[in-house]
Amino acid sequence: MTDCLIVGGGIIGMLTARELSAAGMDVTLLEQSRIGRESSWAGGGIISPLYPWRYTNSVNDLAAWSQQSYPSLSEELKEASGIDPEYTISGLLIIDPEDIDKAVDWSFNRKQNLKLIDGSDLTSYEQTLKIDAKQGIWMPDVAQVRNPRLTQSLYKAINDKVQIHQHCKVDELIVENRQVKGVETDKQRFEADRVVICAGAWSRTLLQSLATPPTIEPVLGQMIIFKHQPERITRITLHQDRYVIPRRDGRVLVGSTLEHRGFEKTTTEAAKQELKTYALNHFPELAHAEIEHHWAGLRPGSPKGIPYIGELPEISGLYVNAGHFRNGVVLGPASCRLLADIVLERPPVLPSQPYSLDAKRF
Template sequence: MSDYLIVGGGVIGLLTAHELAKTGASVTLVEMSATGRQSSWAGGGILQPLYPWHHPGAVNTLALWSQAYYPELMLELLEATGIDPEYRASGLMILDAEERDLALAWGERHQVPVELLDRTQVAAAEPNLGLRLDNALWMPDVAQVRNPRLMRSLRAALDKRVRIREHEEVMDLRVEQGRVIGVRTTSEQLAAERVVVCAGAWTAQLLERLGAVPKIRPVRGQIMLFFAKPDQIRQLTLYREHYIIPRQDGRVLIGSTHAEDAGFSKTTTSQAKEDLYRFAVELYPLLKRAPIEDHWAGLRPGSPKGVPYIGAYPGVENLFVNAGHFSNGLVTGPASARLISDLMLGRPPIVPPESYALETPRE
């Protein structure tokens, strides 16, 4: 029997396992495919909610805590595994003129640096930008990671401390006399003192038989990858709710499509490919000469207002949920993992937990 059993091996599940394993407890993690291969792998790796002034305070609370903790976490993982997640405080340039006043006010309120660049500064920062702008916003502290490398690093850090069972789907949560006692998988029954569901877009499916169902649904997003040269595009850029992410090796990510309600389908579409390409070459015309290397889709765990569910599952003792982070799982993950661990262990929570409880209305 495990002290803790985690359902789901995305970034939320892996970070939760990382936190719980620090206590010396026995931890088992069950993942239906390979760890870190769903939306955690598919995303862009920007460590900030896009346009954070449009997000509820509950999302920004988790994000700000996580942003402060990320440098320590990245150093810890690098030293433990030798795998570099390519964490980089690259800054973020936002080109939407209509966001200027909201962004500056938000930055002042939260003590987050938000600067206004003039035309000369924009051209100096990004000489290959295809738009000619009078000004742009600059957030110098925004960082990014390379998602697949972070997933590999997290997995390697857990290998000797957590029992990981991949390609094994949890079919049912085992509940007796109002208390969770483990799970039934495609292979066998696993016993545990406490269970936490971190199954992303699949969370509601797993919990629906128990009664209270969190409002989490799959929301497809698509991303395109260009094979460009290093330093052709310098800045992490946000414009019209799309982002451009230059990597250290020159590759450039373009994402993401807006919310697509396509059920659990991760099929890419020709329309999305066309739309992403048009956006990319409008913003950076030099990408017309760069080959498209890849185009993929992921399923984000959508929730009302993007506020995740973090806390005890009502009516079932020792059952917990940490899911529904929508497109902000990476940036809010460390705080979410710490918060659910605090609640499971009876420690003082790092942030007030009420906003994330399953009983809290979201609409």
């Protein structure tokens, strides 16, 4: 018997485990494959929603809390694990956005640092960028983490505090008299009066036979990464819903597609070539760089990208922290702190109602 079971070992699951363990709970985490190898590994690691003014206040509130916490979180994880998540303030350069007035209003209302720039000045911010543009937005405070390193760092930091079972697939949630009692896995039965579903795109599948499930569906994203030279590309660049993210060691990540193909997680040559063409159209010098890897991940899509955070109304002790869509990294610290507050019945860091299972998402 454990105090709390967490189903799902991505960034959301591990951060939730970290929060609850720090509060003194005995926590067991179950992951159906390898820790942190699904959407947590596959994403870009930008510590901001893309075009944040297009999201609801509920998403931006989570993002703002997380953005404030990331510098200290990254240092704590680095110290605890010896693995640097590579928190880096790169700045975000947005090319020819369609809704500049909305962006300006958002930055004023939320006190965010945002500057409008003329298209001819883009190379002042990123010298190797070669694209004709009318105008741009510069957000100097936007940071990134290298999400594979973040997941590895999280795993090492919690491994001696949380019982972790990898390759342990949950087959069934055990519920008696509308109270959760644990889970049945392909290996053994685990008992607990609190269970948190942090299974990303798989969360709905786990819950659909028990209660009104959250509206979460898999959305495939494909990405490529170039092996390039350090400090040749230094800014995160966003244009036409595609992004280019430079890492400290010179690698340059380019993404991402949005595909609805169910749980199929395969890459395609067409997507690889489309992403490569996009990258070379913006940064021609990448023509001399090797494409080191091409991969895909399944995001947990949800209405308006608003995650579900809270207890299921129908079943006592059964909680969800899932549905972060493209923003699991940036929303993760706030989401997991809020979920821990709900489980532990502490005053919440943010109002919890917008993320509840029965909240309207608009």
